[in-house]
Amino acid sequence: MSKKLRIAIIEDEPISSAYLKNLISQTGIEHKIIQELDSVSEALEFFTKNPDLDLIFMDIHLGDGTCFDILNTITIEKPIIFCTTFDTYAVQAFKYNSIDYILKPAKLTDIEAALKKYWSFKKSDEDDYLIRMDKMMGAFIAPNYKKRFLVRKNNKLMLIDINSIICFYSDGGTSYLMEKSGSSHTIDFTLEKLEELIDPNSFFRINRKMMISINEIHSVEDYFNNRLKIRLHSRVPLDLVVSRNRVKHFKNWLKGVS
Numbered sequence: 001m002s003k004k005l006r007i008a009i010i011e012d013e014p015i016s017s018a019y020l021k022n023l024i025s026q027t028g029i030e031h032k033i034i035q036e037l038d039s040v041s042e043a044l045e046f047f048t049k050n051p052d053l054d055l056i057f058m059d060i061h062l063g064d065g066t067c068f069d070i071l072n073t074i075t076i077e078k079p080i081i082f083c084t085t086f087d088t089y090a091v092q093a094f095k096y097n098s099i100d101y102i103l104k105p106a107k108l109t110d111i112e113a114a115l116k117k118y119w120s121f122k123k124s125d126e127d128d129y130l131i132r133m134d135k136m137m138g139a140f141i142a143p144n145y146k147k148r149f150l151v152r153k154n155n156k157l158m159l160i161d162i163n164s165i166i167c168f169y170s171d172g173g174t175s176y177l178m179e180k181s182g183s184s185h186t187i188d189f190t191l192e193k194l195e196e197l198i199d200p201n202s203f204f205r206i207n208r209k210m211m212i213s214i215n216e217i218h219s220v221e222d223y224f225n226n227r228l229k230i231r232l233h234s235r236v237p238l239d240l241v242v243s244r245n246r247v248k249h250f251k252n253w254l255k256g257v258s
Contacts, residue, residue, distance in 0.1 A: 005031040040065040060084040145199040151185035207243040
């Protein structure tokens with residue numbers, strides 16, 4: 001069963017209010033008029049209580065002021081359809097949560113068009129909400145980073161655990177991984193693809209041709225031309241230099257800052 005549209009009407013002329021309610025009924029939408037208000041003071045008291053509603057039909061001129069006395073005093077976040085005899089307030093009205101501005105006497109087609117706009121805006125808000133929820137939930141789901149690699153050695157297939165890898169590097173258009181023993185094996189991934197597949201907290205691309213494991217770094221020292229030189233725990237002979245444009249990101253990575 002669809003949920004009824006909860007509507008509040010702010011109108012100081014009983015005949016106009018009755019006419020508007022009749023038009024809303026003629027649209028055939030499931031709705032409930034939860035409150036009819038005829039003054040600024042009454043509206044302020046009502047909206048201060050944070051009523052549960054979906055949409056407001058609002059006249060401009062009321063017995064004790066204008067609707068802008070309400071809107072400038074308290075924050076009303078619900079969408080508003082203005083119904084008024086005056087066309088001079090249109091620009092001012094749209095500074096608020098207005099979705100339509102109807103001149104009296106309103107026609108059924110005017111109300112139908114305004115409600116169509118309301119449903120359109122509501123659908124857009126719901127879509128945005130679902131997108132935000134998907135992104136938020138995605139932040140709680142741990143990415144499925146690659147844990148091992150299948151390589152070929154002497155006509156045999158071998159599994160190499162990510163924790164036994166010192167680095168990944170490219171040479172002559174081919175990508176390799178290097179084990180702690182110093183053995184290298186070709187792999188079918190570019191370094192660009194590896195940046196997507198491997199946990200970024202564990203490996204960092206220090207230059208165009210090299211990605212290094214944080215667990216293998218023994219020390220880092222200044223190097224000429226504002227670069228950095230990396231020393232490893234192992235004695236594998238590697239020339240590991242952090243390119244100048246990656247130095248800042250590399251230091252943040254070492255500190256655990258994204």
